[in-house]
Amino acid sequence: MAAQKSAQSPQRSLRRNAPDAARRSERSRRAIYDAALALVSEVGYPRTTIEGIAARAGVGKQTIYRWWPSKADVLLEAFLDLSDQASELVAGPGGERQDDIPDTGDLAADLKLVLRATVDELLNPKFEAPWRALAAEGLVNEQIGTEFVAKLLEPSLQLYVRRLRAAQEQGAVRPGVDPRIALELFVAPLAQRWLQRTGPLSYEYTDTLVDYALHGIAPR
Amino acid sequence: MAAQKSAQSPQRSLRRNAPDAARRSERSRRAIYDAALALVSEVGYPRTTIEGIAARAGVGKQTIYRWWPSKADVLLEAFLDLSDQASELVAGPGGERQDDIPDTGDLAADLKLVLRATVDELLNPKFEAPWRALAAEGLVNEQIGTEFVAKLLEPSLQLYVRRLRAAQEQGAVRPGVDPRIALELFVAPLAQRWLQRTGPLSYEYTDTLVDYALHGIAPR
DNA sequence: ACCGTCAGGCGAGACGCCGCGTCTTGTCAA
DNA sequence: TTGACAAGACGCGGCGTCTCGCCTGACGGT
Numbered sequence: 001m002a003a004q005k006s007a008q009s010p011q012r013s014l015r016r017n018a019p020d021a022a023r024r025s026e027r028s029r030r031a032i033y034d035a036a037l038a039l040v041s042e043v044g045y046p047r048t049t050i051e052g053i054a055a056r057a058g059v060g061k062q063t064i065y066r067w068w069p070s071k072a073d074v075l076l077e078a079f080l081d082l083s084d085q086a087s088e089l090v091a092g093p094g095g096e097r098q099d100d101i102p103d104t105g106d107l108a109a110d111l112k113l114v115l116r117a118t119v120d121e122l123l124n125p126k127f128e129a130p131w132r133a134l135a136a137e138g139l140v141n142e143q144i145g146t147e148f149v150a151k152l153l154e155p156s157l158q159l160y161v162r163r164l165r166a167a168q169e170q171g172a173v174r175p176g177v178d179p180r181i182a183l184e185l186f187v188a189p190l191a192q193r194w195l196q197r198t199g200p201l202s203y204e205y206t207d208t209l210v211d212y213a214l215h216g217i218a219p220r
Numbered sequence: 221m222a223a224q225k226s227a228q229s230p231q232r233s234l235r236r237n238a239p240d241a242a243r244r245s246e247r248s249r250r251a252i253y254d255a256a257l258a259l260v261s262e263v264g265y266p267r268t269t270i271e272g273i274a275a276r277a278g279v280g281k282q283t284i285y286r287w288w289p290s291k292a293d294v295l296l297e298a299f300l301d302l303s304d305q306a307s308e309l310v311a312g313p314g315g316e317r318q319d320d321i322p323d324t325g326d327l328a329a330d331l332k333l334v335l336r337a338t339v340d341e342l343l344n345p346k347f348e349a350p351w352r353a354l355a356a357e358g359l360v361n362e363q364i365g366t367e368f369v370a371k372l373l374e375p376s377l378q379l380y381v382r383r384l385r386a387a388q389e390q391g392a393v394r395p396g397v398d399p400r401i402a403l404e405l406f407v408a409p410l411a412q413r414w415l416q417r418t419g420p421l422s423y424e425y426t427d428t429l430v431d432y433a434l435h436g437i438a439p440r
Numbered sequence: 441a442c443c444g445t446c447a448g449g450c451g452a453g454a455c456g457c458c459g460c461g462t463c464t465t466g467t468c469a470a
Numbered sequence: 471t472t473g474a475c476a477a478g479a480c481g482c483g484g485c486g487t488c489t490c491g492c493c494t495g496a497c498g499g500t
Contacts, residue, residue: 019448020448060452132360149416184429216433
């Protein structure tokens with residue numbers, strides 16, 4: 001027995017029968033992502049099946065079950081991958097990520113700009129179906145919900161937190177205000193309107209949200 | 221062709237083979253509601269099956285398929301029924317519904333009070349599972365989503381709209397403000413925090429939302 | 441640097457199970 | 471008398487597990 005300090009097999013003990021990631025087929029992984037995203041968009045999340053994904057990807061079912069515990073996890077990873085690709089396009093291949101909201105000194109204008117970009121993203125048909133599916137799954141499945149929020153939403157929200165803190169130092173936001181709660185005033189209504197289809201997403205709408213959130217609805 | 225305006229059978233033409241509602245068993249209907257709500261709470265929405273509801277309710281599967289098109293519709297109706305019962309308890313059996321937010325002249329206080337009541341309702345364990353399930357289904361299923369919003373959410377939102385309009389007439393809200401959007405400033409963040417489990421629901425939190433929404437986060 | 445070996449990931453698909461939605465039967469109440 | 475009812479059989483399709491050869495990539499000996 002060679003120099004393994006523990007157990008008979010190399011890093012098998014993490015989960016039962018953990019597969020060897022070094023020998024994993026990159027080709028299959030990508031095909032599965034593509035098939036999952038395509039199927040969710042084409043036939044909807046509930047009618048997307050693991051059998052269907054496997055067939056579409058030209059992959060054995062076992063290959064999916066080997067690497068993911070559920071179809072929700074497959075879709076979550078596929079969507080994360082899609083988002084990464086998309087944001088790599090925006091930033092250069094050099095790597096500098098879009099990791100801050102611009103600070104022109106005009107908070108209202110900066111927020112409106114970012115929210116307009118968010119609207120554009122939400123209206124991108126490639127994102128809609130998987131995004132809705134994951135949001136829905138997250139409501140009912142705590143594990144997916146937590147991961148969805150942490151990996152997909154939280155990074156964007158942190159951008160707002162930083163921008164609002166900067167505004168606070170500049171005196172553009174009241175000192176006592178909690179940025180974490182403040183950002184919800186414009187983000188949550190937008191998200192809700194989109195998810196619940198209670199109205200059209202327009203620049204006018206998001207601009208209004210920013211104005212209300214900054215100055216309140218009471219007379220000044 | 222045979223100008224029957226009313227066809228051969230009484231109100232059969234609405235859908236194919238529409239059943240006779242007059243002969244419907246009230247007993248089965250109630251049992252199905254109870255079983256559906258109980259199962260969703262006990263085993264979760266995805267593992268709640270029509271077979272399971274039928275068995276639990278002591279009812280034939282056909283009785284469910286006769287009256288509802290899908291398990292989501294069953295649950296929606298069951299939950300509407302539950303809500304009606306609950307709000308009948310609050311109002312007297314005489315019938316006067318709680319159909320307005322109190323107007324003490326102090327808008328902030330009135331809103332805080334109602335939001336605190338909403339928090340209590342959201343934390344009621346009897347409501348949580350079915351509410352989440354329906355919200356999730358509504359994200360992915362447009363028909364359910366529309367009905368969910370219209371029958372469950374919209375009535376409550378109208379209460380806010382009315383109260384905000386009254387406030388507007390009293391000069392407590394700026395004239396140009398759209399009440400429909402204004403109410404989202406405090407309702408949407410609360411809903412989102414609850415649904416996404418991104419933080420605890422406390423009176424302190426909802427009070428803060430009202431303050432931010434009324435006065436904004438910018439210096440006055 | 442090369443090449444042989446072999447563990448294990450791979451595509452394919454069979455398996456038993458279960459819930460789906462439909463259909464059939466006999467019972468019972470309006 | 472009619473039609474909703476409880477019970478449950480039916481074929482179907484997706485589930486998650488399994489078995490089969492094939493092929494690949496990591497590793498060791500020369």
